[in-house]
Amino acid sequence: MDSPRHVGKIRELVYELKVEAVMTRKLITLAPEAPMSGLRSILKSNRISGVPVVSGQTLVGLVSVEDFINWLAQGGRDCPVGERMSREVRTLSPGEPLVHAIGKLEQYGYGRLPVVDGERLVGLVTKGDIIEGLLQEMQVNSREEEELHRYRASHFFEDMIADRLTVNFQYQVRGKTIEQGGEVASDLKRSFKRLGLHPEVVRRAAIATYEAEMNVIIYAREGTVDVSVDPETIHIIVRDQGQGIPDIQQALQPGFSTAPDWVRELGFGAGMGLPNIRSCARSLDITSEPGQGTTLRISIPLEPERVCA
Amino acid sequence: MRLSQIAKALDLEPRCGDLEAEASGGYVSDLMSDVIAHAEAGDLWLTVQIHANIVAVAAMKELSGIVLTGGREPEAETLRKAEAKKITVLASKLPAFELAGRLYQLGLRGRERHAGGI
Numbered sequence: 306m307d308s309p310r311h312v313g314k315i316r317e318l319v320y321e322l323k324v325e326a327v328m329t330r331k332l333i334t335l336a337p338e339a340p341m342s343g344l345r346s347i348l349k350s351n352r353i354s355g356v357p358v359v360s361g362q363t364l365v366g367l368v369s370v371e372d373f374i375n376w377l378a379q380g381g382r383d384c385p386v387g388e389r390m391s392r393e394v395r396t397l398s399p400g401e402p403l404v405h406a407i408g409k410l411e412q413y414g415y416g417r418l419p420v421v422d423g424e425r426l427v428g429l430v431t432k433g434d435i436i437e438g439l440l441q442e443m444q445v446n447s448r449e450e451e452e453l454h455r456y457r458a459s460h461f462f463e464d465m466i467a468d469r470l471t472v473n474f475q476y477q478v479r480g481k482t483i484e485q486g487g488e489v490a491s492d493l494k495r496s497f498k499r500l501g502l503h504p505e506v507v508r509r510a511a512i513a514t515y516e517a518e519m520n521v522i523i524y525a526r527e528g529t530v531d532v533s534v535d536p537e538t539i540h541i542i543v544r545d546q547g548q549g550i551p552d553i554q555q556a557l558q559p560g561f562s563t564a565p566d567w568v569r570e571l572g573f574g575a576g577m578g579l580p581n582i583r584s585c586a587r588s589l590d591i592t593s594e595p596g597q598g599t600t601l602r603i604s605i606p607l608e609p610e611r612v613c614a
Numbered sequence: 615m616r617l618s619q620i621a622k623a624l625d626l627e628p629r630c631g632d633l634e635a636e637a638s639g640g641y642v643s644d645l646m647s648d649v650i651a652h653a654e655a656g657d658l659w660l661t662v663q664i665h666a667n668i669v670a671v672a673a674m675k676e677l678s679g680i681v682l683t684g685g686r687e688p689e690a691e692t693l694r695k696a697e698a699k700k701i702t703v704l705a706s707k708l709p710a711f712e713l714a715g716r717l718y719q720l721g722l723r724g725r726e727r728h729a730g731g732i
Contacts, residue, residue, distance in 0.1 A: 316725065317638050317656070320615060402615065404721055484691060487670030494674055511674050512650050519646070572663045577647035584651075 318442050324406050325399035327438025328420050328428030334359045335368065337387030344373050344386060357419045357426055358390045364419055364426040366390035396421045397430060403438070406430050461500050462536045472500070474532040478521045478545075483571060486522045489530050490515035500534070505609040509585040510539055513603050516578040517543040523568055524548055525598065538587075539605040546598040553591050557583065615722055617679055620658070621704060624716050626681060630693050631702030637678040640722050642710050646671055653677060654725055658717070660710045664688050669695040669703075679703070683710040 333347065334357050347356060348370060355369035368390040376389050395413055397406050397420045409418055410432060420428040462470065474496060476489040494511040502510075514530065521528035525547020533540045550556045557579050564574020583589045586603045593599040618633035620626065638656035643649050644663050653659060655676040661668060664686050672680050679702035682688060688696070688703055696703050706713050 316723075320638050320721075320723075321636065402721060404723075408721075484665040484667050484689075486667055487674060491670055491674050515650055515671075515674060516647065571665055571667070572644045572646045572661075573667075575645050575647055577645070577651065581647055581651050 314443065314446065315439060318439055318446075319404040319407060320402050322403045322438060322442060323399065324397045324401045324403060324420055324430055325428065326442075327403065327434045328399070328430045329434055330428050332357065332426065332429055334426065335386050336360065337365060337390070338385050340383055341373070341376055341386050341389055342381075342383045344368060348373070355417050356386075357394075357429065358386055359426050362425045364394065364396065364421050364424065366392045367394045367417075367419060369416075394419060398422065399427060403435060406435060410435075470535060472534045474530075474534075476530040476532075477527070478518055478530065479527040481522050483519070483522055483568065483573060486519045487515055489518045493530075493532060497534075497539075502534075502539075502607065503609045506539070506605060506607060509605050510541065513582045513585045513605065514541060514543075516581045517541070517601050517603070519573060520578050520599075520601075521545045521547070523564060523573060528598075534607070537607055539607065541601075541603040541605070543601040543603070544598065545600075549595040549597055549599055550591065550593040551595050553593060556591075615720065617658070617702060617704075620717065620720065620722070623720055624706065624708075624713065626704040626706050629682075629688055629703040629705050630696045631679065631700060633702065635678040635702060637722060640714065640717050640724050641677075642714050649675065658722065660713055662686055662710065664692060666691040666695045668692065669699055669701050672701045673699040677701075681706055681713065683708060683713055 333351050333353065337358055337360055348354065355367055357364055358366040358368055366387070368386045372389050372391060395409055395415065395418060397409065397418050399420055399422055406418060417429055417431045419426055420430060474493060476492065478489060490511050493514050494507055497507045497510055518530065521543060525545035528543060528545030528547070531542045555561055558576070559580040560576040562574045562576035568574040582601070582603060586605050588604050590602040591599065615637050616633070617635050617637060620637060621628060621633055636656065637658040639654060640660065641649065641653040641657045642660040644661050646667060649659060649671050653675050657677050658679050658681060659672060659677050660681045660683050662682070662684055664682055666689065668680055669692055681704045683706050685707045687705060693703065
């Protein structure tokens, strides 16, 4: 796995994971009546920097190293922790996503946040808990992904025995309105998933096919999509007998479009189609004859690492 | 964040599909090519487009749902297709900018993307 994918995964996980999944449940707590002079040894022997103060099961405050130092600086006269604790404690609820915990820790500069269910203290979350929780989840995730990958990945090609192997898919684009477009791309995507191709490769093929399909519908009304997959490459050939492209270089410029206004109003024809196809493919070859039609030849490598972005 | 939670908090009205899906991000655009290129699986998509092709785009990108903004209502064909493809469609009276701001406040985030790239 490369690092941008890791970062993306972590970003997803901080929304998916809930506070209760990472919080520490075995808590060291103090009663408000406990003596301040005993705090040091509790913090030290447990290697912690703060202790929630509870009355019964209800959270009433939090006493930290900082409170201890302030107490010392002011003479260190012994008193109950209830007198020196911070009473205004920011808390989390067990069902909140991790991203809230991270936000609050950052916003207030705290080292820890108590987790309360109603008023009852049920856990504590530190930055360390969050990191540990994320790492564990990442491990589980990557193991699952690996298994899935091993199970599915292109076994089709490995399992077939032939000197030369090609799988063909043919689609017609005909009698579709713009609004109905995208079906070929969606069918192809489903088929590619079943074939066990890499998700990134499937994504690229689907984008390229969608754009080509929409071009056929908008500019030529009908055409064909022929797809062949061999163990190295996906070849997508899209043919139509439409109006053709007078200047191919111009058509490849992002933002260049000849689409009429009503097409643009629907959110199409913004001059992004061919550029989108090109950035998804290893190669895009266009032949066109004005008045005769257009043929697009798109090739996408089966190994995602070999796709240039 | 679960769609039901979002719908409740921001008064989004369900037009079809269930609210069980989790939105992991958000994307705002009215341009199909832009969404096809830049939205990511799990995104909640805010748009003013109401035609059936938005369902094809959402299905292909495996988005968590579509929110029609500014009080727009889906065309009948859009709903029919959304039922068939199991895509959740919601409607909001708020304009996209306002709605996106509130979603952000709820904790939903977009993803940093490189403009123009894929």
